[in-house]
Every structure is written in structure tokens, then in C-alpha cells.
Amino acid sequence: xxxxxxxxxxxxxxxxxxxxxxxxxxxxxxxxxxxxxxxxxxxxxxxxxxxxxxxxxxxxxxxxxxxxxxxxxxxxxxxxxxxxxxxxxxxxxxxxxxxxxxxxxxxxxxxxxxxxxxxxxxxxxxxxxxxxxxxxxxxxxxxxxxxxxxxxxxxxxxxxxxxxxxxxxxxxxxxxxxxxxxxxxxxxxxxxxxxxxxxxxxxxxxxxxxxxxxxxxxxxxxxxxxxxxxxxxxxxxxxxxxxxxxxxxxxxxxxxxxxxxxxxxxxxxxxxxxxxxxxxxxxxxxxxxxxxxxxxxxxxxxxx
Numbered sequence: 001x002x003x004x005x006x007x008x009x010x011x012x013x014x015x016x017x018x019x020x021x022x023x024x025x026x027x028x029x030x031x032x033x034x035x036x037x038x039x040x041x042x043x044x045x046x047x048x049x050x051x052x053x054x055x056x057x058x059x060x061x062x063x064x065x066x067x068x069x070x071x072x073x074x075x076x077x078x079x080x081x082x083x084x085x086x087x088x089x090x091x092x093x094x095x096x097x098x099x100x101x102x103x104x105x106x107x108x109x110x111x112x113x114x115x116x117x118x119x120x121x122x123x124x125x126x127x128x129x130x131x132x133x134x135x136x137x138x139x140x141x142x143x144x145x146x147x148x149x150x151x152x153x154x155x156x157x158x159x160x161x162x163x164x165x166x167x168x169x170x171x172x173x174x175x176x177x178x179x180x181x182x183x184x185x186x187x188x189x190x191x192x193x194x195x196x197x198x199x200x201x202x203x204x205x206x207x208x209x210x211x212x213x214x215x216x217x218x219x220x221x222x223x224x225x226x227x228x229x230x231x232x233x234x235x236x237x238x239x240x241x242x243x244x245x246x247x248x249x250x251x252x253x254x255x256x257x258x259x260x261x262x263x264x265x266x267x268x269x270x271x272x273x274x275x276x277x278x279x280x281x282x283x284x285x286x287x288x289x290x291x292x293x294x295x296x297x298x299x300x301x302x303x304x
Contacts, residue, residue, distance in 0.1 A: 037065070037068070038065065038068065043068065043070060044070075046059055046066075046076070047070050047079070050076070050079050050080060050083060050085075051079075051083070053083075056088075057088070059076075060088055060091045060092050060095060061095055062095065062096070063092050063093065063094070063095035063096030063097035063098070064096040064097070064098055064101060066092055066097060067096075067097050067098045067099070067100075067101035067102050068101070068102055068103075069102050069103060069104040073104045073105070073108070074112075075099070075102055075104065075109050076092065076097070077089055077092055077093065077097055077109070077113070077128070078109060078112050078113065080092060081113060081116050081125065081128075082116065086122075086124055086125070089128060090124065090128065093128055093131055098135060099132050099135045099136055100135055100136065105144060105145050106132075106136045106139055106142070107136075107139065107142050107143065107144040107145075107149070107150050107153075108144050108145050109132065110129055110132045110133065110136070110150055111144055111150060111153045113125060113128055113129045113132065114126075114129055114153065114154060114157050114159055114162060115153075115157060117129070117157075117159070118157045118158070118159075126159070126161050126162060129162055129165075130162070130165050133162075133165055133166065133169065137169040140166060140169040140170055141170065141171065141172060141175055143177065147177060147178055148177050148178065149175065149177050149182070150166055151163065151166045151167070151170060151182045152177055152180065152182055152185050154166055155182060155185055155186045155189065155191070155194055156185070156189070158189070158191055158194075160191070160193055160194055160197070163194050163197060163198075164197060167197065167198075167201050170201075173198065173201050173202060173203045174203060174204045174207060176209075179209045179210045180209050180210075181203065181204065181207050181209070182198055182203065183195065183198045183199065183203035183204065183205065183207065183215060184207050184209045184213075184214070184215055184218055186198060187215040187216075187218040187219050187222075187224070187227060187231070188218040188219070188221070188222045188224070189222070189224075190219065190222060190224030190226070190227045192226060192227050192230055195215075195227060195230070195231075196230070199234070205231065205234055205236060205237055206236065206237065206238055206241065208241075208243070211243055211244045211245065212242070212243030212244035212245070213243050213252075214238075214241055214243070215231055215237075216228065216231055216232075216237065216239070216241070216249050217243060217247075217249060217252045219231060219261075220249060220252045220253055220256060220258050220261045221252055221255075221256045221258075223256070223258060223261075225258070225260045225261050225264060228261055228264055228265075229264050232264065232265070232268055239265070239268055239270050239271055240270070240271065240272045240275060242275065242277070245277055245278050245279075246276065246277035246278035246279075247277045247283075247286075248272070248275050248277075248283060249261075249265055249271075250262065250265060250271070250273060250283035250304065251277055251281075251283045251286050253265065253283070253300060254283055254286045254287045254290060254297060254300055255286075255290075257294065257296040257297050257300070259296050259299050259300055259303075262300050262303050262304070263303070266303065273304060282304075283304055284301060284304035287300050287301035287304060288301055
């Protein structure tokens, strides 16, 4: 063997040895040790044990190993909550359940936890959801399987506490899902506390969604007159904005026969009753067209 070849072999050996040593050190110092996964058969057995109320306590001591989804996409955590086993669900989280290790839609999982809490409103369930938020904070604005965000889902479930927690990780509060921002969606539901929280976080109150409806129009069309009254106190609200049909908020009042909203709007000195829609009709013209025998629309006509 010539001298040149000898030194090449020695050099390659040193490189291999260095890489091996680095991997060993990494393995020793790694905070996330390798996790042995359950087999498909074992997962099916765990599923049946939880469903049937069999003894599954032994599995709860290793939350990371239990961080998986069953064939239907449901996680072990969701299944425990669905079975009203809140103690085991809490224990699973305490022992390291990590949503990042689960191969499913993480937004769906947190939404399902929140959905369970819609009617019973248990702080314990909210706390589990909050712990999951911390794990997937970089995914907060991702879509669920229906195309909505976790923030919009929390709004739909009227969960103020989770809305405030989600906002801590939200980078784009005006991100659009199915033509709605979180604020435009919330204005249709009328929870003033949630709407105020979104506006305090700089949500755009003049965003236009489907058919060019803004927050004012969403509130009026859904009979949310208390919310309408609050929105009209905001400095940057445009009370004379028009939608895709050229309608103002007064036209929308006519279309949805919202008599109370007309009284609130007419108290605002900035309202312009002369604006015409794409059919060249003022709100009063529109009311006359729709009135017929409708007493509420006739009331609106008389007010205009």
C-alpha cells in the first residue's frame, strides 16, 4: 500500500469516527428521546379499552407515546374527553401528551376539545385547550378541515377565554377564511365582548366580506342591534359604506326589516339618507318597493 492511499484511508476513518461521536453525544444530550410507537393492533386495542371503559390507566403514564391519532383522526386525548374521563385526559397531558407528534389536523383537535366545552364551560377543558395552543402556536392561523381558523371556531363557540389566548399567538388578525375575518364573523354573532377584544387587537372594522358586507351590515342583518350601537361609537367606522349592490346600512335595515337599527343609525349625524344603490334607489325608495303589507318595513319607510 503506497503512502498516499494510506493517508486517505486514515482520513476517511477519522471523519467517520467524528460523525459517529457527534451522533452519540447528540443522542445522550437529546431532550427528546426516541419514542417507540404502538403498533396498529395495539392502538386498536387501546381504542376499544377506552370506549368500553376497560383498564387503560397503564397507558397514561407515557403521554408522548400516547400522542397519536386513531384511524378516524381522533387523538387519544379527544377520545378520553368524549368519554367524559376528564381525570385521565388531564393525566395524559401532565405526562407529556404532545400534539406536535400527532399526524392529523392539529386545529381540528383543539377545536374538538373546545366544541365539547361549548355547553358545559369547564375551566378544566379550557386549560387543556390552552396547553395545546402552546404546543402548536406556530400553526395557530392554519385552517381546520373545513377551511376555518381556530380563532373563528372559538368565536363561533362563544369561548371568550380561548379567543384571548389565541390572539396572543395570532400574527394576522385580518386573515380571511371563506371571505370572513375573525371580526366580520364575530359581528354576525353579536358577542360584544369578543368584538371589543378583536378591535382592541387592531382588527379592521371596515373589512368587506361576502357581497361587500362590512361589520355594520353583518350586525344589522343578524339583528345584533346592541353591537351595532357599539360599532357606531368607533372613530374609524364608515357609516355610509356601500356593499356590492350599492346598498348602505339603511338599505340593509330595509332588506332585513330591522326597525330598531334604523332608530340607532338615524341618531348618527354622519348618516347620508340620499345615497342610492345600483338600482338608483335610496333606502326610502327601497322600503317603498318592499313595503306592500309588511308593517315593519312600512315603519322604516315612515322613519326615513
